[in-house]
Amino acid sequence: MKSMQSFDKQFNISAIQIIFILLICRYQSFMISIDLRKALEINNSNVFISMIISLFISFLILIPAFILIKKFKYKNIIDISIKTFPKLGNIISIIFSIYFLLVAMAHIANTDFFMISYIYLDSSPFLIIGIILVALYAVYLGPESIFRSGTIIFVLFFILNAIVFIFLIPVKNTHYLGPFVLSDINSILDKASLFSFSAEVVAILILTEYSKQKTFFSYSIFQVIIFIMEFLVLLMLTLSMGRYSNTNMFPLYTVSSMIEIPILARLESFYIVLDTMLSVIKTSIYLFLSCKCLNNLILTKKSQTILAGFFGLICLIASLVMIYNIKILSNLLAFINSPIVILALVFITPLILLIANKIKARPGLKKLAKI
Amino acid sequence: MRYDSQTHSSDSEFISENIKSQLENQITENLDNNIIYLRKLFSNSADFVTKRFNINQNNIIILYCEGMINLQLVGPLIIEPINQIKFNQKNLTPKNLFNYLEREIIVASDKNLLFNYNDIFMSIMSGNIVILIDGVASAISIEITGFQMRSITESVNEVDIRSPKESFIEPLRINLTMIRRRIKSPTLKFDNMVVGKTSQTSVSLIYLTDVANSRLVEKIKRKLTEVTIDVLLDSTYLATFLAEKKYSVLPEIGYSERPDVVCGKISEGRVAILVDGCPHAIIVPHLFIESFQTMDDYTNRPVYTSFMRFLRFASFFISILMPGVYVAISSFHPEMFPQTLLFNVALSQDITPFPIMVEALLIHFIYDLMREAGLRLPRQIGYAVSIVGALVIGESAVSSGIIGAPMVIIVALTAITSFIMTTIYQTVCILKFVFIILGGLGGLYGITLGVCFLLLNMSSMNTFDVPYLSPISPLNSYFWGDTFIKRNWKYMSKQKIKIQDLPGVKKYK
Secondary structure, X not given: OOOOOOOOOOOOOXXXXXXXXXXXXXXXXXXXXXXXXXXXXXOOOOHHHHHHHHHHHHHHOOHHHHHXXXXXXXXXXXXXXXXHOOOHHHHHHHHHHXXXXXXXXXXXXXXXXXXXXXXXXXXXXHHHHHHHHHHHHHHHHOHHHHHHHHHHHHHHHHHHHXXXXXXXXXXXXXXXXXXXXXXXXXXXXXXXXXXXOOHHHHHHHHHHHHHHHHHHHHHHHHHHHHHHHHHHHHHHHHHHHHHHHHHOOOHHHHXXXXXXXXXXXXXXXXXXXXXHHHHHHHHHHHHHHHHHOOOOOOOOXXXXXXHHHHHHHHHHHHHHHHOOOHHHHHHHHHHHOOHHHHHHHHHHHHHHHHHHHHHHHOOOOHHHHXX | OXXXXXXXXXXXXXXXXXXHHHHHOEOOOXXXXXXXXXXXXXXXXXXXXXXXXXXXXXXXXXXXEOOOEOHHHHHHHHHHHHHHHHHHXXXXXHHHHHHHHHHHHOOOOOEEEEOXXXXXXXXXXXXXXXXXXXXXXXXXEEEOEOXXXXXXXXXXXXXXXXXXOEOOOXXXXXXXXXXXXXXXXXXXXXXXXXXXXXXXXXXXXXXXXXXXXXXHHHXXXXXXXXXXXXXXXXXXXXXXXXXXXXXXXXXXXXXXXXXXXXXXXXXXXXXXXXXXXXXXXXXXOOOHHHHHOOHHHHOOOHHHHHHHHHHXXXXXXXXXXXXXXXXXXXXXXXXXXXXXXXXXXXXXXXXXXXXXXXXXXXXXXXXXXXXXXXXXXXXXXXXXXXXHHHHHHOHHHHHOOOOOHHHHHHHHHHXXXXXXXXXXXXXXXXXXXXXXXXXXXXXXXXXXXHHHHHHHHHHHOXXXXXXXXXXXXXXXXXXXXXXXXXXXXXXXXXXOOOHHHOOOOOOOO
């Protein structure tokens, strides 16, 4: 059996670093990828109920995965699938790799679109090359540098957001907060799915090999913190902009332009810094995960580097195509965050592996082991 | 044995075969042959002095290097006692004379017997006197080092207010003594090596055997044996061989010219390296956070120290980022300026001929030129630099419209903040230009990409398997008591701080 760790050296990555990286990725999605208009439509207030429901869903869907990971002593899903089905496991690894590549692609395209539409108006879409190159460099340096940088960037992100939140307090208007249960349950559940199903939930299945016994702890802390963060962001948007937030594609960026402090005006430029940093980390981590899933197929470091470069090129080309075809970008975003896809990866696949292992453990069923 | 032929086992070109064989040759009983060999070895150098004596039909010769010994001690310690033998001891055979000299007559604290030309050569080069007797195939070496050296003075580059004022000087032995005086522990070890094919410079590794990791020490020794320099004149020459990233702008090797700082570092498991002839020590591993620590931090109150640490961090980021951020905001994001400031910036840009990025590069380049000139000039002429600087960068440049007034403020602030961070000045000097270019070409986006690139680089660096950004990232709450903030000694003394205990350290555990 070719292990994913056949040439992986031992990396010192802690659970808290994983939490920070997941928070960065999720917040970045929240900033520019998730259609906040959908979350805030009809009635801004019922989104808070949706968020509570999503918190439960995000734990429920990972139950089989956690049981499986614990059983296999905290190996990642790819290693487990290769061990369970030596040949089929390769296909599973390719599927996960493609998924992470699509996430990276969508994120890069979205970032590019955000930058040329809002920040550097009428500039070239090739602007995104900077982020891709830095992200590829991060992938080349290895996961430790990504995680360590992510920790520091998270602190900066926290400080910048805290500044924005504090200076938004004078702008708030509680009249914008409507009744919590105004629309029907379908709307609430629809919004709940927006928050429950994300690429970070899939990423935890690969990152578990670093967090080891603290996988469940890391994931729990991540979900609780992101819940609080999303709650505060949505509250801030609702109180500051009310229904106006429904009309904005990137309401977080818009709301920061409303802030003025004595030294600086129009703090949306802070978001350039924030968005760029978070984009670099998110792009690098998903490109890394995409390459990592293929470790058992691509053995040498040189080949991996070439593969990462190739993935970066694909992401660039896809981004350039998608920013002129927003429909494709929207569909891609919908696909990678779709409940069906996420459930297939994080619920059904681990469930199948669990069942298969149970069956294989029974004597006389060795034929299954050869698949 | 001072000369380690195994150090350069694969490289014999620097010594001709003839001399090499002579070095390894044993001393003969024939005094004249010995002197011929030694003169050839010293290439008949003018400072190689020989003095002959005849004591009761026995020829004695003393050898030394002029300027290396204390001539005032030669008479009472060597020559007078030897002369006394004429009257007190008669009918001595050469071997008896040798033994009598060595055991009874020569009174010196450091006395050695030598048996080959190699040892005689190194002994004379180290400031010793060597005595040879005709008919005896061995020599006596006596230490009467007397070369001129600088006295121990205050540190010039690491100025502190409350902490001790001593700094290292050039002779290795005195520097080692300064450390030994401060750490009276049997675990303090000095490991001597010789580096430099031609210079044969003595190098000493200093560490605490019960604290420093043995694999770290072995790794450093191995790297030092791979040094292929001809002449080692300064400890900084070794930095290239010890550093893992040769072309990094960030310092991987620590330097200090203070014995108290070196003692503090080695007590945390680091290894210090002192080079004979060099007044500063190398300390490895060196972490990023150490560039922001001074000895005064450990003598001042924790609250004040924490404030000063914050100031130093802020200074570092201001000095590398402020010029670039100013250029970026002026060029791409002027809406960030408050209205009144915006008018002034726009006006200054309107009257100057250059784009703001070129203006920033030009003025910072001129500032660095003047700074370098000020360093190299003799003190009497150095004052002229400050006058020229005031004229060039000050009023004249602004009033003639070459640069804008806000840019002068930026340069001044950058300069002041860089003075606070003298240990990391080289990094600041290069990075500020990089960020000016990034800001001028890409605005805040370009600067942010540059910061991310730098951060990724720093995160990937490991200095002797210790993460360079530790304990910031990977995080360790206990060690944070000596990073951005400074906890008091009562808290810090609860746990022994060892560099190999930092999070993310590989292999040592």
